[in-house]
Amino acid sequence: MQDDHNECAFIHIALSVTRCPPLAAKDEILKSHLHVHRRRATAIALLAVATFALTACSAGSTSTPSAGTCVPSTGKVNLTFWNWGTGMDKAVDLWNQENPDIQVELKTVPNGNAGTYQNLFNGLKAKTAPDIAPIEYDTIPSFRLVDGLKDLSQCEGMADASSKFVDWTWSQVSSGGAVYGVPQDIGPLALYYRKDIFDKYGLAAPKTWQEYYDDAVMLKAANPEYEITHFSQTDPNWFTGLLWQNGAKLFGTEGDKWKVTVDSAEAKKVADYWQKMIDQKLVSTDLQGFSEALNKAWDTDKVLTWVSAAWGWSTIRDGAPDTTGKWAVAPIPQWTAGGTVNGNWGGSSSAVMATSTHPYEAAKFILWLNSDPKAVSILIKESGIYPASKAGADDPQLAGGVDFYGGQKIFDTFKTAGAQVNTDFSWGPTMTDTYRFMADGIAKALAGGGTLGEALADTQTKTIASIEAQGLQVAK
Amino acid sequence: MSLDHPVHFARRRRARPRIAPIAFLTPFMLPFLLIFVAPIGYAVVQSLQKVERADGLFGAPTTVWAGFAQYARAVNDSDFVASILRVLLFGIVQVPVMIGVALVLALLIDSQSARLKSFHRLAVFAPYGIPGVVAALMWGFLYDPRLSPITAGLATIGIDPNFLGPGQILWSIANVVTWTYAGYNMIVLYAALQALPGDVIEAAAIDGAGPVRLALQIKVPLIAPAIVLTAVFSIIGTLQLFTEPQVLKTITTNITSTYTPTIAAYSAASANDYSYAAALSVLIAGVSFIVSFGFLRLTARWSVTS
Secondary structure (H helix, E strand, C coil): CCCHHHHHHHHHHHHHHHHCCCCCCCHHHHHHHHHHHHHHHHHHHHHHHHHHHHHHHCCCCCCCCCCCCCCCCCCCEEEEEEECCCCHHHHHHHHHHHCCCEEEEEEECCCHHHCHHHHHHHHHHHCCCCCEEEEEHHHHHHHHHCCCECCCCCCCCCCCCHHHECHHHHHHHEECCEECCEEEEEEEEEEEEEHHHHHHCCCCCCCEHHHHHHHHHHHHHHCCCCECCECCCCCHHHHHHHHHHCCCCCEEEECCEEEECCCCHHHHHHHHHHHHHHHCCCCECCCCCCCHHHHHHHHCCCECEEEEEHHHHHHHHHHCHHHCCCEEEEECCECCCCCCCECEEEEEEEEEECCCCCHHHHHHHHHHHHHCHHHHHHHHHHHCCCECECHHHHCHHHCCCEHHHCCECHHHHHHHHHHCECCCCCCCCCHHHHHHHHHHHHHHHHCCCCCHHHHHHHHHHHHHHHHHHCCCCECC | CCCHHHHHHHHHHHHCCCHHHHHHHHHHHHHHHHHHHHHHHHHHHHCCEEEEECCCCCCCEEEEECCCHHHHHHHCCHHHHHHHHHHHHHHHHHHHHHHHHHHHHHHHHHCCCCCCHHHHHHHHHHHHHCCHHHHHHHHHHHHCCCCCHHHHHHHHCCCCCCCCCCCCHHHHHHHHHHHHHHHHHHHHHHHHHHCCCHHHHHHHHHCCCCHHHHHHHHHHHHCHHHHHHHHHHHHHHHHCCCHHHHHHCCCCCCCCCCCCHHHHHHHHHHCCCHHHHHHHHHHHHHHHHHHHHHHHHHCHHHHCCC
């Protein structure tokens, strides 16, 4: 708020101002002082303008075109790999042991949205970006906008790599023959619920959203302190996962133009459903996602379910240890009885930055990291991810029951869920903006000042403006 | 009035190169220009640009001149305008309250009958030593209705405040800011009080002024310039409010991505909309300048002692 380096200065000024007698200036001295001061001021101003001009001139846009070729480098290769989360070092160590000619140096960095994406954008401009970094599926278009990712389609092993990964993930990382990343993990949605409380009231896991609503009403009537779930304001990508499940297409393309359909009928249906729950106070409107207050609400039996991704299983386990053995996992409720559609929340791919000088080796490493059974096994164990690789879903670590969920084999549910995610969903080029417009609209709805439907409409208009501000064209 | 005299003066000065001033100024001027002035200039230049692209969904970008297009966009952005109004409202209430609290505390510690002066000075100043993020988080937990012992305690006597609600969150933030910076301002005012000439205080005492009259009618007018100064710096800081709302975002659902002007500029920069973010930053600086300059003008007669 107040600059620390102003501190001393203004204390002195404060003291002097209180004591300084008024100046009685002599004309000649004043004139000569002014003369010198004016010269000095002009000199400083000229220096300043020169500095601006220099910095402004050097601010050009540098985009390295990502060539479609992929040739091996000669000699020993050192790759830099930025990653967030824990446990990647064990996988990297294994690779370094087995590949003395291609050594990977790992650097652990903060979460992508917590600053690493900004660092990568800056690094691409300054040519200090690493060779490899994780890029979440929804951020790939933002990087493509600055030509920041290498096209790996010509690299060895990429041609038949698609069959190794869950189908819809390949469509997330590739476009028109080009491949921008290798899928690493996914977050298919499922329903985490308090089996003990549901059993107490004779309720089975809801199979449709209508059942979910009825259960919410019933539970609220039984105990006013119960809330079926919280409605996160800071995780708009959770909400887009729900829209994804209902087949809403938020973005598309029409030739060279982008198409924005955030407020499509399918999206509005989901929005209206949750708005009804908010209006009837069936969901909590003051709990922020991943907050201490939410952990306490889970722990003290106030919030009873969480529609969340496969990776969410450890979040509840770590946040609400008092409820061990009381939760269970069920498939996500469907819009039509017997339906088998799903959405996704989160998940990332490994990508090669456009400034990398060793795309062949980098591609080799990320293909190994995300499809080799030994590597994927390490990632499951140490990083706690749910793998995008098909073989990874059959890893023995995912075969057993989990104590926190009463011994249920929860990963079987996730495996089915993962295969049901809609393949026809793509992201816009300015998701950071789209997400924040959505989160702002959700904040308004939770405060009672608007509806989720209006939030979608607002996001629609603002997203179009945001895309056009990037110089892109939007189809009307 | 001799016209020759100043010219002669200047000519003599120009003849001898003055190395000493330049030598002393350079170590300051160089980093100052590079780290302070140049980025501001760059931001101003950037705010006059926009991005155009070659054809295609991901066409190659080029930066072109756009005149005041980004500024027009900012002025038409109702969220940004709302954020400016929000911090102005915040400032109109919070700054007088905080300066008032700082003044009262400074007068109390400076008074004749104060005990344990050093302890009280330290205790009131201590919150300033806590990093802003930590303070905001701590207060967030004290505000959260599900976690806070304060709200639990108040609930037992029937009061149910919602510190994090949409209508209250701004004033909860004001409370955190006041708690953090009142001590800092108090120290400045206390230093000004210490610099007051002892004979004025003695004369007042001899004339029969009690401690309250001494404080309100003698001391306060004498340190008026210092009060104006702390107020100006507080106003400038308030208009750039960022840390507290940004941290409280993780605890309450009522803070949007354009809650304060600085958060709005930060959100634009995070979305790689640099020219727009630059324009917003320049506008924030402009508003800060106008408000603080206006305030100084308004209180000009109190800033100069006669």
